[in-house]
Amino acid sequence: MTDTVPDFPMARAAGCPFDPPPEMLRLRSERPVARVRLWDGSTPWLVTRYEDQRALYGDARLSVDPRRPGFPHFSAAFQEAYSQMPPSFLNMDDPDHARIRRMVTGPFTVKRIAAMRPAVQRMTDQFIDTMLAGPNPADLVEALALPLPSLVICELLGVPYDDHGFFQSRSQVGVRRDASVAEARAASGELLQYLDEQLQAKLAAPGDDMLSDLAARMRDGDLGRLDAAMLGLLLLGAGHETTANMIALGVLALLEHPDQLALVRDTDDPKVVAGAVEEMLRYLTVVHNGQRRVVLEDLEIGGETLRAGEGVIIPGATGNWEPDRFPDPARLDVTRDARRHMAFGFGIHQCLGQPLARLELQVVYSTLLRRVPTLRRAVELDKIPFKDDGVVYGVYELPVTW
DSSP: OOOOOOBSSOOOOTTOTTSOOHHHHHHHHHOSEEEOBOTTSOOOEEEOOHHHHHHHHTOTTEEOOTTSTTOOOSOHHHHHHHHHSOOOGGGOOTTHHHHHHHHHOGGGSHHHHHTTHHHHHHHHHHHHHHHHHSOSSEEHIIIIITHHHHHHHHHHHTOOGGGHHHHHHHHHHHTBTTOOHHHHHHHHHHHHHHHHHHHHHHHHSOOSSHHHHHHHHHHTTSSOHHHHHHHHHHHHHHTTHHHHHHHHHHHHHHHTOHHHHHHHHTOOOHHHHHHHHHHHHHHHOSOTTOEEEEESSOEEETTEEEOTTOEEEEOHHHHHTOTTTSSSTTSOOTTSOOTTOOTTOOGGGSOTTHHHHHHHHHHHHHHHHHHOTTOEESSOGGGSOBOTTBSSOOBSOOEEEO
16 A cells, blocks of 8 residues: 555546445555545545544544634635634534534424424425426426425425525535635625524514524524524525435435335335435435544544544545445445444534434435336436535436436
8 A cells, every 4th residue: 555645535436426435445444544635735534434433423532613723624615614604503512512502403303303294295295296297307306306305494494485596506505615715705695694684584573483493592692693693504504405415316326226216115114214214324425525523632543643633534435334334335225224324423413403304305215206106317327417526415417207
């Protein structure tokens, strides 16, 4: 093995759009804690082994604060954005992280999300009705994958769904790795102004929604005005972008594995569908460029010493494809027990909205495949535009026919 420091992110193999980059898998086998080179020339640590990843997720000697020196930023635009705006609770360490997170956990409890199933089912059926009544072929991203989670999060937050075009376009700039500093600044500024206006409206006329709750906390002095808008922005963006990509990419993966598709389509057992969703999350791991941290105190992991001030990248895809944890990981197996995957991260910073994402995926996969049993790709696989340039992996378009 050479001492050359590889560039990161790494490319996927041609013709293998669902597999993690082979270089990352090779590093996991040969050097599971290794230096990589980012866009700015910095060389943070890439930690690729499942057990090491879980250990680091729970280690208080690492910080998620992107304002700290040495933090491994995704791009210049991300670095600029973090320097200009206050952090969201996702980018806070405890105790601030825990204090803010407690303010927004209520709507995402398993019980409250379960109560949303009939509404999510109704929305899903309506979007599928519209797709089937429209042109054939159709773009599944435009017809279902993007509008469904957008509508769901709008209902939760109390944001008008008529504005979805505005916030989707701005949010997509925010997850593009190649977005310029100016583009990112403009998009985030417009979104913050929009959320601030929504919060002011909720102060005047509160409803039964999350933005009204945030407005009340702002009124009571628990949150500053900008902090409340930042929190609303986080919930709005995170609430639709990752799930939208999982819907489209997951459907495509199932279309490429018809035996697994049939198992999801033909079952009436919700536990089978729930298990299939966990396997899809493991197999695809759409947050594909890793969680980012910076070391606060020297620590040992995987035979290496990570020094204070050094960056760390934790790519969940390599842990989720570790053979010792998930035998034959390159095989999509919806009957596999994949519940210990790390698609949502792990530890105190794991995804707040994971119960909602699970619900939406369970409803969408089973409903779409059951209602449109002849669903298939309308173009060759190599003609589908994948989001290799994004923080969240997926497809820009998914032309389907039936």
